[in-house]
Amino acid sequence: MSTENVSASGFGADAGDRGKRILSALLSTGTIFILLLILWVWITILNPTFAEPGPFLAYLKRSAPLVILAAGAYFVLVSGNFDLSVGSLVTVMVVVAARLIEGEPSRTWPVILLLLVIGAVVGFANGFISTILRVPSFITTLGMLLILNGAVFWWTGGAPRGALSENFRSIGRQGIEGIPWIEQLPWSVILMFVIGAASVLLMRADFGRQLIATGDNERAARLSGVRVDRVRILAFVLSGVLAAVAGILLGGFGGVSAQVGKGLEFDAITACVLGGVVLGGGRGSVVAAMAGALTLEALFTWLNLQGISGALEDTVQGVIIIGAVGFAAYRLRGAR
């Protein structure tokens, strides 16, 4: 079939049509991929080992939690809401896990299950309060942030106690060994790709379309039969569960501390916006959001290589984020 053939039915899109659609999607959200590529090349020039499989996988492994959080933030943002509680939720995960496991390997799996349930429950609470009780999600999740932070430290008495077991940590640290050429394929990278693929499938299913429709125009979505509240609550639940997954990975990376999740909610939202997701909902792709997270992490690596670590790092990061988002906004206007 020729590429000019725009199928009238719209549903039975042929291969050429799809190619065109992918191309146009890439052009509209493509800025982030170009930026990511530029950063990767730049980092490789500064430090050639970065392009080798080992260090590159280490970079991906480091990025995995933020990428997963960005996917979660994407669902909430695209439906027109905010989730400011994910950072504190990550902290809760690590602190609760340490307190309950206390270095006992046999408790690992039940605790992981519990963490996922906590994530889902917190997400549901956020969603329920924001939709059914009509509290703006900014405030709901801000309140949730206070509640979670307070509750977890109250319970642990100010300083995190306990220890994580070795097999709990292995999820964040280890991977499949003995693979030729790359030696080790970290679990976190596998998880990242699985979650990425699942998110893409989810956004292509009915749920994804309804989510975007809801974020774009709530009234229109409601009138055309979308159960707006249910879709939004589900988005919050996804965000909560993904925060739990990210928390489990981060628990493996570093030690148990009360600072693990600090600021992650802003990082995740920044990653999404870098990827072209519009705050307020209705626009953006989940792949671009995840690419935004990879870009942010690449940016941190680049800053380190430039020797701008420490004091002025934040300043440079702020300038670059504003610049990149401004550039993306400029591109978007040009495309219209």
Place this chain on the structure above:
Amino acid sequence: MTVIDPSEQSPGTRAATRKERVAGWRVGVLASPAAPVYGALLGIIIIAWIVVTIDGGEFLTTGNIVNMLQRSVALGIVSLGQTVVILLGSLDLSVAALISLSSLVTAQQMDGQSGNVIPAIVIVLLLGAGVGLANGLIITKLRVNAFIATLGMALILGGIIENGWSGPQGGVTDGFSQDLGYTRFGVIPMSFILFAVVAAIVWFVLRSTRFGYRVYAVGGSEDVSKLSGLRTHRTIIGAHILCSLTAVITGIFLASRLKAGTPTVGADGGYDLESIAAVVLGGTALTGGRGGVIGTIGGVFILAVLDNVFNQLEFNSFVRDVVRGIVIIAAVAIYARRQEKKA
């Protein structure tokens, strides 16, 4: 001079109009969006009073009231500016970092010399205007979403603070610290007068100036305002300058209170998110266009009373956060229900 009664009405009709006016006043007050805020405030004060009294403490003592007023000042001033940008449909997450930076700069510029007080304040105000201008320009000209723009600004200021200061910066003059931080007239602290003056200015600007009307218009719908010929960019930039100015005033106040500038004073107080919470507690819609200063002041008092009760009951600081989170969510949920019923 003789007083001439301007109205030639009979006493009966005059009484009627007066009654009408009173009724209208009553309806106006109760229908204002700030009414439920003060209802909530009254409720919380009564509950606090009962709880504290049962606990064996005293709530309505002079010391305690002074304490509550003092506590409301820092959050109050910055929340006034936050109100303006939220009314506009924007928000400012950079205020906490700006408060820290301005407290440091205040202390540094004063350098212990009483002659430097005025120049220091002028410099810090200019700093605030500059940061606000930058925020506004980034939002309007670069078209960066306000959330990201001010978050980026917070990072930028944070880096500057970390680069320039590793600890507290002394140098706030004794006289200035005493005057602004600790003087009080009866039950009213000097700093509270500063809060009242800033509140009056912001209230006047919003209620009676062209700029104020424009803020509401842009918050209602930026597109419509633009199509009706408003220079929306100027309004947005102006509002952000105003917001940053209130942040630096808060910074100056905190410097006088602590007698030093500290790199973490803004972050420790959580002034970025807390001021947004106060504004929303005050009944201002986060989407912009509805609300005002009066409500925000009520919201600030609610948070101050809560804080005070936690102190009196010697609550663990973590429990405090939990209760505060619950109160914020619950209050906003109640407003939302009210709004829904009306609509």
